[in-house]
Amino acid sequence: MLLDLDFVARQPLSVFGVGAGIFFLKGLVVFGVALVLNVSFRTAVIASVSLAQIGEFSFVLATVGKASGLVDENLYQHFLSASVFTMLVSPLLIAFAPTFVERTQRLKFFQLFGTDKEGAGAKPLTDHVMIVGFGVNGQNVARVLRETGIPYIIIEADGETAVRLRKEGFPIVFGDATRKDILHLCEVGRARLIVFAISDPQGTRTAVRLSRSMNPNIHIIVRTKLVSEVEELExxxxxxxxxxxxxxxIEIFTRVLDHYHIPRNVVNAQIKVIRDENYGMLRGRMLTERGLDRVAQLLAAGTADTFLVTDDSLATGKTLEELDLARHTGTTLIAVVRGDKPTITPPGDFRIESSDSLVLVGTHANMDRAFAYLSQLPARESETSPATTKERIEHGG
Structure with missing residues (x-):
C-alpha cells in the first residue's frame, strides 16, 4: 500500500478534486447530523471539519478491495492520494475553523443555524447576570442567583440541555456566546455581569472580546483551566x-492552615496577595517587592476575631478583671455576645459564661496569644497564681 507520487504528479487536479469532494461530502454529512442533534453552529462546523478526513480503516478496506480485484490500480491510487490529501489539510482546516466560524456567523444566513429565540425576550432584562455554559460551575451560579432573586439568563450551546432546562423553568437561550446576535438577544448591553464557565479557550477569548466591545461597563468573570490564559484574557x-x-x-492550603488554627485573616492575606500577583507564587515565580511589602503590611495590621467560650475553657466562670486579657495577651476585649445580646465594653466585674463569644481586637501575634491563653484548661488551685499563668503563656505553654 504505497502512494505513487508519479500518479499524483500526472493527475494533480483529479486528485485534488477527489480529495476536496470527499472532504466536502463528509463534512456536510457531519454538519447536518450535528444540527439535527441540536448543537451550536460553532460546534457543528468544528466537528464537521475534524471528522471530514479519511479514516485509517478506509485504507484497510481499499487494500482488501484491491486484493480481491474489486478496485483497480487507477481507482486505488485516486483513493490513496485523496486520503493522504485530506490528512495533510485537515490540521490546517481545524486550526482555521474557529476563525471561519467567527467571520461567517455574522452573516444572517448562518445565524439561522444552531440557535433559537426562545428563553429570552419574555420580559426585559436589566442589571442582570449572564451565565455562559451550564456545567457544574454554571449550575452553582444559577442556583445561588435564583435563591437570592437576582435576575439572570443562561447561554448554552447544547440544544438538548437548553430544551430540558427551559422546561424546568430556567431562563436559557440555546446558542453560541461568540455570536453578536446571541449576546444582543440576552441584553448584554444592559447586563451588570457576565460569567464564562465553558471549556473552549478560543471561544472564551472571542466572547470576552465581543462582550467588552458591546458593553464597556460590564463586569466579566472567566473560569479557565489554564493559568497561562490569565494575562491574555485580562x-x-x-x-x-x-x-x-x-x-x-488555594483551597487545599487554606484547609491545611485552618487545620493548624492559623487566623483566618492571615490566610486571607496570603490568598489576596497570590491573586493580586496573578498566581505568580504558585507558578514558581518569586513574589515582587510590592507583593512582599503587601504581605508585611497585611500581617502587621491589627485584626478582630471572636473566641467561643466552652465549658472547659479557662475563661468560664471568671470575671474580665480576673482574666486580665490586656496584661496576659495584649488584646482588647470590646464586646461579649451572649445568645443574641451583645454587651459592648463590659465592666471588669462582668462574669464570663460558657457559650459566650468574646470579641477581641489586637495584632495577629497578640490574637494568637489570646487564643492560646483562653484555650487552656482551668488550672488546679495550686497553679492558679497570676505569675504561674503568665509564665506558661510567655513560654508557649
Whole structure:
C-alpha cells in the first residue's frame, strides 16, 4: 500500500478534486447530523471539519478491495492520494475553523443555524447576570442567583440541555456566546455581569472580546483551566480570571492552615496577595517587592476575631478583671455576645459564661496569644497564681 507520487504528479487536479469532494461530502454529512442533534453552529462546523478526513480503516478496506480485484490500480491510487490529501489539510482546516466560524456567523444566513429565540425576550432584562455554559460551575451560579432573586439568563450551546432546562423553568437561550446576535438577544448591553464557565479557550477569548466591545461597563468573570490564559484574557477585557488548577491549590492550603488554627485573616492575606500577583507564587515565580511589602503590611495590621467560650475553657466562670486579657495577651476585649445580646465594653466585674463569644481586637501575634491563653484548661488551685499563668503563656505553654 504505497502512494505513487508519479500518479499524483500526472493527475494533480483529479486528485485534488477527489480529495476536496470527499472532504466536502463528509463534512456536510457531519454538519447536518450535528444540527439535527441540536448543537451550536460553532460546534457543528468544528466537528464537521475534524471528522471530514479519511479514516485509517478506509485504507484497510481499499487494500482488501484491491486484493480481491474489486478496485483497480487507477481507482486505488485516486483513493490513496485523496486520503493522504485530506490528512495533510485537515490540521490546517481545524486550526482555521474557529476563525471561519467567527467571520461567517455574522452573516444572517448562518445565524439561522444552531440557535433559537426562545428563553429570552419574555420580559426585559436589566442589571442582570449572564451565565455562559451550564456545567457544574454554571449550575452553582444559577442556583445561588435564583435563591437570592437576582435576575439572570443562561447561554448554552447544547440544544438538548437548553430544551430540558427551559422546561424546568430556567431562563436559557440555546446558542453560541461568540455570536453578536446571541449576546444582543440576552441584553448584554444592559447586563451588570457576565460569567464564562465553558471549556473552549478560543471561544472564551472571542466572547470576552465581543462582550467588552458591546458593553464597556460590564463586569466579566472567566473560569479557565489554564493559568497561562490569565494575562491574555485580562487584556481582552476580563475583570477577573479564575484558573481552576490554582484555585484548587488555594483551597487545599487554606484547609491545611485552618487545620493548624492559623487566623483566618492571615490566610486571607496570603490568598489576596497570590491573586493580586496573578498566581505568580504558585507558578514558581518569586513574589515582587510590592507583593512582599503587601504581605508585611497585611500581617502587621491589627485584626478582630471572636473566641467561643466552652465549658472547659479557662475563661468560664471568671470575671474580665480576673482574666486580665490586656496584661496576659495584649488584646482588647470590646464586646461579649451572649445568645443574641451583645454587651459592648463590659465592666471588669462582668462574669464570663460558657457559650459566650468574646470579641477581641489586637495584632495577629497578640490574637494568637489570646487564643492560646483562653484555650487552656482551668488550672488546679495550686497553679492558679497570676505569675504561674503568665509564665506558661510567655513560654508557649
Amino acid at each position: 487584556k481582552l477585557g476580563a475583570n477577573e480570571v479564575i484558573p481552576e488548577e490554582f484555585e484548587t491549590s
